[in-house]
Amino acid sequence: MPDLRITDLRVGEAMTQEFGLVDHNTPVETVIDLILKNHWGEVIVVDDEKKFMCLVTRETLVRTITNGLPKDVPIRTLCSQDTITTTEDENLTRARDIMRRRKIGRLPVINDNGEVVGLLTARDVCNGFSFKLEMLGEHMYAVLENIAEAIQVIDCDGRVSFWNSGAEKMFGITAKEIIGRKLADYFPDDLLLKVISNMQSYQNVLTELDNGVYIIRNAVPVVFSNGEILGAACTSLDVTPIRKLIDNLEKAQTRVRKLERIIGTQDLLGGELFYTVNPETRRVLQQAKRVAATDATVLIQGESGTGKEIMAQVIYNHSKRAKKPYIEINCSAIPETLFESEMFGYESGSFTGAHRAGKAGKFELADGGTLFLDEIGELPMDMQAKLLRVLQEKRFYRVGGTSPITSDVRIIAATNRNMAELVEQKLFRSDLYYRLSVVVLEIPPLRERKDDIPGLTRLFLRKLGMEYGRQIKGIDSEVMRMLQDYHWPGNVRQLQNLLESVVILMDDDYVTPLSLEEAGVMDVLRETEKTKFSHSRHKEEKTIQLDDLVHHHEREAIIKALQQTNYNKAKAAHILGIPRSTLYYKMKALNIDGKPTRTHFGVPLA
Structure with missing residues (x-):
């Protein structure tokens, strides 16, 4: 995209490259003939090396001839020493200001070698700014038409002067229909009319349109630097999502x-x-x-x-x-x-x-x-x-x-x-x-009130059981111990979410360590045990023999029950007073037929 800053316009962009050029030895009479023949308003005089010497206007020639200047003298006779020039890179605004201040209608444009590359006239200045403004307007119109927001502009009389495609989509009225008309005819209480009335700005105003669309509006007065009021403008952004x-x-x-x-x-x-x-x-x-x-x-x-x-x-x-x-x-x-x-x-x-x-x-x-x-x-x-x-x-x-x-x-x-x-x-x-x-x-936090965990657990299990149509009969004491040992970074909400997973995914109606495995939450609870044991090695060494003893007696009791029932798992669980799922877990944990566990009697919910 081209540079649209009008203040950065350069002389080279506006100057004309068609101008009269004569050698300094050319007689005045010949120069007059060239001016009349080519309809020049001026000629640029150059020396033998084609470098700029001066600029002579048609008015100057007429005046000097009238005053008796011989026509056979060379044109350099009319050259003055104070001729002002400019360059291609000069800022056009600055060149224009020089022309206004010195009351001159044209400026020769020279390069670094002193050669003439163009001529800047008052008309060139106007055309340069006009072209830039036209290009700026086209680009700005394209931007405003393609921007996501709806943009509306009104003049001081409340007539719509701009209504982009975003406004057409948002409000259901085409630009052709509304531009030039009073906004109040369509929206009698619109925010833009308030801006014109009280000259106040409104920012981040939320509204719901009749079609259920929510928009954020920003409306401001449009004021020139000299204080002249042009009207008001408003942007509206759809924030429905x-x-x-x-x-x-x-x-x-x-x-x-x-x-x-x-x-x-x-x-x-x-x-x-x-x-x-x-x-x-x-x-x-x-x-x-x-x-x-x-x-x-x-x-x-x-x-x-x-x-x-x-x-x-x-x-x-x-x-x-x-x-x-x-x-x-x-x-x-x-x-x-x-x-x-x-x-x-x-x-x-x-x-x-x-x-x-x-x-x-x-x-x-x-x-x-x-x-x-x-x-x-x-x-x-x-x-x-x-x-x-x-x-x-x-x-x-x-x-x-x-x-x-x-x-x-x-x-x-x-x-x-x-x-x-x-x-x-x-x-x-x-x-x-x-x-x-x-x-x-x-x-x-829950880790500082672990005495609440048993009651909360039973409460959650009863509530979740009702919610998911499950009748939860109890919870294994080993599971309760694990819940109380865990540090619960997510507090009560995490406890509820964990138990919800268990209730949904467990096969049995009694919460056991196997239920935690089935719900995929066992590893989460075991993290605390690993951390606790890594920081309590001495205590672990003291209790390891007792744990081994418990495991030994549990293993013997389970094997004995299995033998008495001819390895009927349901009957063995009944003899041991534990759910069948707990029996499976303890068999797996104690390496009985490859399935360990410990036998703990259940904790009722009631």
Whole structure:
């Protein structure tokens, strides 16, 4: 693509290479004949080496002849010493300014050797700029027509002066139909008309068109450098795919939270949403219930998967706002361009094709109730400032609105980040942090509350059994030991997901080590054992003899049962009091017919 910067236009691009050229010894009379014959307005005089000497105009010749100059004198007689020249590389704007300042209509163009290569006239300057502007216009039109955004431009009277193909597709109106007409005839409350009316810019305005398309609009006044107002321009970008992703994410998160809440249904937990028997976690739970009775802002901290969303639900359920709206929003899932519209809504008729009723934001929807801001630590700094202003002033404006809206909202925020460190690193505003952290609840990770694992495991197995139509009768004590030994980096959510895999993929109705093998999760749980034993070698040496002894007696008991039943696996398992799948596993582990295991009696779910 050629250089379209008009200020970089060079003399060589605009000059003419057709000009009158005469030797300095040519008589004036001959020069006059050449000018008349060729219709020249001037001649360029060169010396014997063809180097530039001067430029003589037709007007100069007429004036000197009238004053009595003999016609037989050489043309060099008329040469002056102050003739101005330029070069091919000279900036055309600068050459034009020289011609204006010196009040001359032409400039000889010479090269480094002093030879004449062209002539720049006032007409050449105009044509050069005109051609460049025409080329610039063509290229810019092509760019604007092929750009993804819809682009609309109106003049000061509100008439459409530009409407690209993107606008045709987005709004269903052709450029031929709308250009030159009043925009208000088609969209009476369009954002562009507001720009012309109040000379204000609008940025990142979200709207939903009647056909379900979501767009982001940016509209600005178009003003010359001298302050003259030309009109207004607007770009509109289709963000429907992003919006659908957000909607799908919100639906998925809602489903996840509903499943998590099933963990603590009243039938299973006697009215508790958040299950725990761990003393420290119960202390946090009691604090949550106490603060629920107030309207204090609460910040819930904890690693991913510890149950921060459920703790927020506990606070809501025990609050005086329990019958009012509970609105959840994931701060990390909202693009910056959609933040204001999502949080504060947009005014009616703010944009082309918008629903006339406008749309309420999260703060408006949560009025009188609770707004749960999940992953608050991921909020960008400029969004933090907007959120802080609403929390301080307790009022906000819809996008495109002029009237403040007050909203009585209780804020609960949650994060898996270290907020104090974020503040120290200048990644989170300290004033917003202090406003959010009136009460801070820290949920311990599952590895620090392993006494909760048996109860959570039974709870999950019962719930998952109902969900997938499986009747889980119990869990082997060896499996329970492995679950309690594991470090659970993904916390309660990881425990639930692991058990879900087991319930779906296990063959039997009793969870055994073989069930873990069948679900492909045994290696995950064994990682902890390998790490633990590598750091506890002395303890391992002490217990190895006891383990061998247990294995020996288990092996003998299984072989004896098999012999008594003539190797009938079902009858042998019945004698041993274990499920058949456990028997198979222990036979494999103890190298009985190539299938080891240990015999452990089951742990009932009830």
